[in-house]
Every structure is written in structure tokens, then in C-alpha cells.
Amino acid sequence: QSVLTQPPSVSGAPGQRVTISCTGSSSNIGAGSEVHWYQQLPGTAPKLLIYGNTKRPSGVPDRFSGTKSGTSASLAITGLQAEDEADYYCQSYHSSLSGSAFGGGTKLTVL
Amino acid sequence: EAQLLQSGGGLVQPGGSLRLSCSASGFTYSSYAMSWIRQAAGKGLERISGFSIGGGSIYYADSVEGRFTISSDNSQNTLYLQMNSLRAEDTAVYYCARASGGYNSVAFDIWGQGTMVTVSS
Numbered sequence: 001q002s003v004l005t006q007p008p009s010v011s012g013a014p015g016q017r018v019t020i021s022c023t024g025s026s027s028n029i030g031a032g033s034e035v036h037w038y039q040q041l042p043g044t045a046p047k048l049l050i051y052g053n054t055k056r057p058s059g060v061p062d063r064f065s066g067t068k069s070g071t072s073a074s075l076a077i078t079g080l081q082a083e084d085e086a087d088y089y090c091q092s093y094h095s096s097l098s099g100s101a102f103g104g105g106t107k108l109t110v111l
Numbered sequence: 112e113a114q115l116l117q118s119g120g121g122l123v124q125p126g127g128s129l130r131l132s133c134s135a136s137g138f139t140y141s142s143y144a145m146s147w148i149r150q151a152a153g154k155g156l157e158r159i160s161g162f163s164i165g166g167g168s169i170y171y172a173d174s175v176e177g178r179f180t181i182s183s184d185n186s187q188n189t190l191y192l193q194m195n196s197l198r199a200e201d202t203a204v205y206y207c208a209r210a211s212g213g214y215n216s217v218a219f220d221i222w223g224q225g226t227m228v229t230v231s232s
Contacts (some may be wrong), residue, residue, distance in 0.1 A: 003199070031215070045225050099161060099217075102148075103155070
């Protein structure tokens, strides 16, 4: 049972916009901890997609964006493409764990 | 280019031991905290061990506390995970990852390719 809750799955048609939520608590996101997002393509290692709530590492398309409010955060993907089909994970610092916690992951299906 | 190259892993019997290695290149290894993260088949990511930013402490998940030991050889730019008393539930892909950021803003920005550990008789 993760301390960060994500929907198990989301889907969208090519070109559409989808959002993935990450719900935490006052022990992590609500305490001011930053939220990071990872994309894991099938059979590969996770890749940092969004860091510091809203920032994109070099090379990540601006179709990907992150927001944070209160005890939750969201990842938005616009102009969905077939290659976006992957698992997405949020991650944040959790005080009682003395370190990072991951959300359970969300499988994105491009219809 | 910053890279992490993993080795070790494989098939081991329950109760056995295994050591994973993670060799860093392309960045100043000693300036970063490192972690081990695992993923069982069809499951999510679980951070199982890591050095804190600043190196003052070591974290172990309850699931591996007392059985796994993380260590680092800065002269070899290499991170290790010694796994003892292995159980079937330790079967997973293990990743090493570089941590960047402050204490409540740590992100894992570089990942190894992953190595499979299978615990089975």
C-alpha cells in the first residue's frame, strides 16, 4: 500500500490530453515535498520525466507537464502519441519513511 | 554522459546470497547519494536502500532490513548491494539510481539498466 495514490490506468486517443493524479498527505506532498514523475516504457528502466513539481529535464517534450496543489499533484500529457504508452510513477519525500516513496503507478493506454 | 552500468544478479536458491554492483561513469560519483530500487514482475517501484543526501545515514526498507547491505567504493565509483537470506519475495528487477536534490526534493535522475534477481529452488 503506497503512501502516494495513483489511478491504476488511464487511456486516451492519439492527439488527446490525459492527466494522471498523485494523491498524498500532509506527510509528503502536503508538507511541501516536491513531486517527481517517471515514465517507464515496456521492458526498460524508469526515466525521469518531471522533477521539482513542474520542471522538465533536457530532452523531454513540452507535451508533458506537471502541477502540484495541496496534497496532490498531476501529470498532464497533451497531443497523445502511440509512443507515450507506458507506466507512469509519481515520487515524493515521505517524512515517516525518512526518504522517497513512489506511487503505485499508472498504465497509460493510447487507444 | 552520466551512466550507471549494473552487474550481478541471476538465479539463487532461497536462503542464498548475491551481490549486485553498479558502476558509475560520466559524473563525480562521490558527490551524489545513490539508491537501490526494485520492481517485482507486474508491480510498482520500491526503494529498498539508499544513502541519504550528505551521506549521514543509510535507509533500508522494512522488507530488507537486516538481510541486505548497501555499500559504496568511491575509489572505484561503484555501488554495491549485498543480499543475504534471500526469499522468493525478493524476486524482482533491481535498479541502482542516482539521487539529486535536497532532502525533501530528491529525484532519481539517472538509472541503471536493471538486473534480474530470481530466488527459486
